Amino acid sequence: MKKNANSDKKTPLTLDKIARQAKAEDMEKWDLRLYVAGQTPRSVAAFANLKRICEEHLAGRYNIEVIDLIKHPQLAAGDQIVAIPTLVRKLPQPIRKIVGDLRDTDRALVGLQLRPGKN
Amino acid sequence: MAKPSTLPKALTGIQGLDEITQGGLPRGRPTLICGSAGCGKTLLAMEFLIRGATEYGEPGVFMPFEENAEELAQNVRSLGFDLGKLIKQKKLLIDFVKVERNEIEETGDYDLEGLFIRLNAAIESIGAKRVVLDTIETLFSGLQNEGILRAELRRLFRWLKDKGVTAVITGERGEGKLTRRGLEEYVSDCVILLDHRVTEQVSTRRMRIVKYRGTTHGTNEYPFLIDEDGFSVLPITSLGLKHQVSNERVSSGVERLDTMLGGKGYYRGSTILVSGTAGTGKTSIAAHFVRAACERGERSLYFTFEESPGQMIRNMRSIGVDLGKYVKKDLLQIHSSRATFYGLEMHLAMIHKLVQQKKPDVVVLDPVGALMHAGTERDANAMLIRLIDFLKLNQITAMLLNLTTAGESLEHSDVDISSIVDSWLLLRDIEIGGERNRAMYVLKSRGMRHSNQLREYLITDQGLDLLDVYVGPEGVLTGSARISLEARERAAALAIQQEAEGRERDRQRKREALEARILAMRKEFEIEEVERAVVASQEVTRLEGLQQNRRTMALSRQADEGNGIARTNKKRGSR
Numbered sequence: 001m002k003k004n005a006n007s008d009k010k011t012p013l014t015l016d017k018i019a020r021q022a023k024a025e026d027m028e029k030w031d032l033r034l035y036v037a038g039q040t041p042r043s044v045a046a047f048a049n050l051k052r053i054c055e056e057h058l059a060g061r062y063n064i065e066v067i068d069l070i071k072h073p074q075l076a077a078g079d080q081i082v083a084i085p086t087l088v089r090k091l092p093q094p095i096r097k098i099v100g101d102l103r104d105t106d107r108a109l110v111g112l113q114l115r116p117g118k119n
Numbered sequence: 120m121a122k123p124s125t126l127p128k129a130l131t132g133i134q135g136l137d138e139i140t141q142g143g144l145p146r147g148r149p150t151l152i153c154g155s156a157g158c159g160k161t162l163l164a165m166e167f168l169i170r171g172a173t174e175y176g177e178p179g180v181f182m183p184f185e186e187n188a189e190e191l192a193q194n195v196r197s198l199g200f201d202l203g204k205l206i207k208q209k210k211l212l213i214d215f216v217k218v219e220r221n222e223i224e225e226t227g228d229y230d231l232e233g234l235f236i237r238l239n240a241a242i243e244s245i246g247a248k249r250v251v252l253d254t255i256e257t258l259f260s261g262l263q264n265e266g267i268l269r270a271e272l273r274r275l276f277r278w279l280k281d282k283g284v285t286a287v288i289t290g291e292r293g294e295g296k297l298t299r300r301g302l303e304e305y306v307s308d309c310v311i312l313l314d315h316r317v318t319e320q321v322s323t324r325r326m327r328i329v330k331y332r333g334t335t336h337g338t339n340e341y342p343f344l345i346d347e348d349g350f351s352v353l354p355i356t357s358l359g360l361k362h363q364v365s366n367e368r369v370s371s372g373v374e375r376l377d378t379m380l381g382g383k384g385y386y387r388g389s390t391i392l393v394s395g396t397a398g399t400g401k402t403s404i405a406a407h408f409v410r411a412a413c414e415r416g417e418r419s420l421y422f423t424f425e426e427s428p429g430q431m432i433r434n435m436r437s438i439g440v441d442l443g444k445y446v447k448k449d450l451l452q453i454h455s456s457r458a459t460f461y462g463l464e465m466h467l468a469m470i471h472k473l474v475q476q477k478k479p480d481v482v483v484l485d486p487v488g489a490l491m492h493a494g495t496e497r498d499a500n501a502m503l504i505r506l507i508d509f510l511k512l513n514q515i516t517a518m519l520l521n522l523t524t525a526g527e528s529l530e531h532s533d534v535d536i537s538s539i540v541d542s543w544l545l546l547r548d549i550e551i552g553g554e555r556n557r558a559m560y561v562l563k564s565r566g567m568r569h570s571n572q573l574r575e576y577l578i579t580d581q582g583l584d585l586l587d588v589y590v591g592p593e594g595v596l597t598g599s600a601r602i603s604l605e606a607r608e609r610a611a612a613l614a615i616q617q618e619a620e621g622r623e624r625d626r627q628r629k630r631e632a633l634e635a636r637i638l639a640m641r642k643e644f645e646i647e648e649v650e651r652a653v654v655a656s657q658e659v660t661r662l663e664g665l666q667q668n669r670r671t672m673a674l675s676r677q678a679d680e681g682n683g684i685a686r687t688n689k690k691r692g693s694r
Contacts, residue, residue, distance in 0.1 A: 037232040046227075069233060073240035076233050080217045083262065084232035099262070100227035111224025 030054070030062040031091035037084045038070045042101050046085040049102035057114050087111075126333045129177070129249070129285040132170025133163070135352030139337035140328065144309055149276050149286040151306035153297045154313030158324060159345050160289040162198070163313070164251040165191065166349045167287055169200050172210035177248035177285075180241040181213045184257035188213040198349050209245045214238075218261025225263055231271040235278060242284060250279065250286040256300050276305045297329065308332045314340070323462045323498060326352055342498055346468040364388065369415075369481075369516055372407030375585035376544075376559075379574065381567035385542055387480075388514040389565070390507050392537065394521040395546030399557055400578050401520040402426075404544065405483045406435040406442060407583055408518055413445040417480035420473060421453045424489035428453035439581040452477060458489035463502050466490060470506060474513065482510055485520040487536070503536050541565045549575075549597050556597035559585075575601065 034050055036043030047066060054062045069076050069084070079088050083099040089112055098111035128142035137143050144150045144167070152160050161183075168179035183191055191213060192202040205211035214237055242250065255272065262268055279286045288306055290298035297303045303310055310329040315322060325340045343352040368383035377384040385391055391408075393401050409419045423431055431453055432443045445451035454473060458466070474482065484490075484506075491499045503519075510517045519540065537543060542564040548555045557576055561569040575586045575597045589596040589604050596604050 035233065037236060042228055042230075049227075069236045073236045076237045076240070077214055080219075081233035081237070082216060082218055082231055082258070083229040083234075084236075085229060086233065095222060096224070097222050098224045098226055100225050100229045103227040107224060107226040111226060 028061070028092045030058050030089070031065075032062060033065045033067060033079070033088045033090055035067050035069055035076070035079065035081045035084060035086045035088065038068065043085050045103065046087070046101040049105070049108070050087060053102065053105060053108055053112075053114075057109070089113075128334070129171070130175060131167050132174045133166055133350050133352065134348075135341065135343065136163075136326075136350070139326075139339075139341055139352060140309075140331065141334065141336055144285055144287070145331070145333070146285050147280065147283045148308040149279050149288055149306045150309040150311065151288050151290055151298070151302055152311045152313065153290040153292055153303070155292040155315060158313040158315035159343075159350065160313055161186075161191075161253050162195065162345060163350050164253050164287045164289055165195055165200070166198075168211060168249055168251055169195075169202075169205065171249045171285075172205055178210045178212075178245045179249035179251065180238065180245070180247040181211065181251045181253065182216055182238060182241070183213065183253045184216050184218065185254060187215040187217075197347070198345070199347055200349070212241050212245050212247065214241050218258055220261050223261065229264075229267065231258075231268075231275065234271075235275065239282075242282065248284060250284045251289070252286065253289045254291060255288055256290055256298065256302065259300050272302070273305050303329075313343075342463060342501060344465065344468045346472065363514065365514060370411045371404075372409070372411030373404070373583045373585065375574075376404075376583075379561055379570035379572070379585075380542070380564055381569055383567075385516060385564075386566065387516055388511055389516060389541035390511065390539070391516070391518045391542045391544065392521060392540040393518060393544045393546065394523050395559075396523050396548055399546035399548065400576075400583065401522070401546060402431070402485055403435070403438055403440070403578055403583055404546070405485060405518050405520055406438070406440045409442065409451060409481060409483060410440050410445070412481040412516075413448075413450040416450070418477055419445070419451045419481040419483070420477055420479040421451060421483045421485065422470060423453060423455050423483075423485045424458040425486065427455050431455075437580070438578055438583070452479075458491075463490060463498050467502050467506060471509065474510070474515065478513075479515060481516050481518070483518045483520070486522045487519045488522050500536065504539055507536070507539055542569075549573075551597060552600050554598045556601075558597060 032050070032054070034043075034047060036046065047064075050064060054064065067075055069081065075081075079086070079095075079097075081088075085099070085101060087098040087102065087108075089096040089098075096111060096113060098108055102108045127146040128140070128144060129146040130137050130143040131140075152163055154160050165181065168181055171177040171179050181191070186194070188202070188206075195202060202211060202213070206213065216234065216237070238250070241247065255275075258268055258272075259265065276286075276288075288302065290300070290302045292312075293299035293301075297310060297312065307330070309331045312327045312329050314325045314327070316325060317323075324343050324345070326343050327340045328336045328338065341352050343350060345351075365387040367387040368381075368385065369387050370377050370384040371380060393404050395401050405421070409421060412419050421431075426434070428446070432441075432446065435442050442451060442453070446453065452473070454469075456466075456469070470482075470484075487499075487503060490502065507517060519536070540563075543562040544559055545562045546557065546559045549558045557578070558573050559576055560571070560573045563569075572588050574588060577584045577586065586601070589601045
């Protein structure tokens with residue numbers, strides 16, 4: 001809750017709204033996209049880290065799509081990919097991006113706007 | 120084209136830039152263009168791509184980090200570039216890279232492979248030879264890990280080199296550094312600095328090549344301008360001295376001035392400098408010249424930095440030159456603007472534009488010195504030289520008026536262009552006997568025999584009038600001194616004439632007297648003749664008388680045949 005309040009500073013929301021949002025989020029489907037460039041140790045690590053976080057917090061309601069830009073370079077522009085690896089949270093809205101191999105779980109959760117310990 | 124030892128270069132196609140870089144940017148290497156906000160970095164980069172695509176057949180990729188494709192297209196549309204068409208023709212590709220810090224969280228290691236892949240894909244898709252990254256430093260505000268960024272940028276520039284594309288990277292000017300994030304550390308082949316400077320409230324854009332590894336280049340600061348034809352740098356010598364020359368002569372509009380100029384006036388397409396102190400009639404001379412041009416049916420453009428068109432027409436009417444009617448006929452356009460109204464490069468742009476629109480045969484700048492207020496002396500010189508080259512190239516006869524400040528050497532134009540003008544008329548005051556009078560002379564006039572005399576001239580209601588030269592003991596006489604000398608000369612001439620007449624009269628009298636004497640002597644002679652005849656006849660008569668008397672006496676004495684009578688008888692008897 002503490003972290004959430006912290007991150008919500010950017011968009012002022014009333015407590016009421018936050019509560020409603022939180023409830024809605026619990027039901028939401030998560031659509032995640034991980035952009036990598038080839039099977040580098042870093043992308044492998046990123047995928048492993050992502051998988052772990054999702055299993056921990058979003059079990060059963062997430063979907064990970066891995067996009068290898070070496071195979072599909074034209075897909076990079078759509079999500080404005082610059083850094084590799086980049087995780088894009090397509091759903092729920094709004095779009096969030098996390099760059100890096102996700103080894104810092106706390107920061108990854110902040111980036112995904114997931115409240116730890118909720119699930 | 121280039122010697123093997125010199126660096127291969129890619130022409131930019133940008134007016135003037137290829138001259139100062141001596142052939143363009145280093146081919147296959149990145150070039151850094153830095154400068155403060157609004158100095159034209161993006162435009163320069165964009166024009167580099169557009170010219171490459173349209174003129175040199177080198178497609179280009181533009182990767183903006185700040186503006187998207189539509190915004191860019193809009194920005195350059197005002198400069199006459201149609202990006203949409205180029206994109207359709209696959210000559211140009213714009214890939215907007217947006218990095219929003221507030222959408223991005225960083226966790227752990229990463230690299231910029233995504234950017235590389237995108238750039239690579241873009242380059243491959245159109246076979247690009249040129250790449251622009253505008254402004255890659257934006258990445259620093261989007262991503263936090265500076266260590267990674269720096270390493271990746273270093274890798275990027277290396278990669279661009281390996282890729283063999285000619286790249287332009289723009290960077291914002293930083294405090295005490297060329298760029299905020301020290302990009303110059305990575306891009307070390309060629310660095311161009313753009314500058315937008317305000318000096319005395321007038322802004323001028325300037326460019327300097329800070330470094331260009333492996334080649335010589337112009338090291339000065341060059342003014343540049345951005346107008347509807349894009350970017351143009353103004354290297355002084357860029358136009359070279361290759362303009363055509365004309366042997367045609369055009370009248371100066373003042374008959375006796377033409378006589379001073381080898382009898383025919385100026386050369387068409389030449390540059391004439393008219394300099395003089397205040398009130399010596401520079402504008403009047405220009406007005407005569409313009410009138411002569413308009414009378415020949417030629418178009419004239421008159422740029423004045425001091426008077427409004429109305430004021431100018433009124434003032435010139437007072438000396439009998441009606442410019443108004445030529446303005447009405449659209450033969451003459453008077454363009455007034457304060458020199459300080461905008462910077463030098465805008466003046467130059469404006470003059471260029473109007474000259475290209477109106478295609479005049481004659482251009483007058485009145486006075487060129489005023490342009491100095493719009494910039495520094497150096498800039499003004501550079502601009503004027505450039506302008507003169509431009510006008511010469513277009514076979515336009517240019518007249519530059521220049522005010523000489525009192526106390527300065529007269530043979531010095533305050534904008535130092537005296538060496539590049541073809542003809543130079545110097546107008547000056549001559550102070551003699553408590554008055555100032557105007558005099559002019561032709562200080563130089565290339566390619567023609569010109570008068571070396573200092574000529575006094577008057578500005579009358581009917582215009583300019585050159586007077587005869589009177590040289591007195593102290594030099595040329597003008598004004599009252601001239602008038603008094605004229606009077607003295609007239610008096611002297613009269614005296615000589617009267618004297619001659621007197622002498623003639625004397626001779627006549629003498630002749631008459633002589634003739635009278637001759638006549639008298641002849642008469643005397645005749646009388647004498649007559650008398651002599653009378654005396655002679657009397658003598659004969661007396662002789663005869665004597666003989667008669669003797670005969671008579673002899674007869675009377677009945678003398679025998681004596682001396683006389685006997686003989687007479689004998690003779691008679693022998694008969």
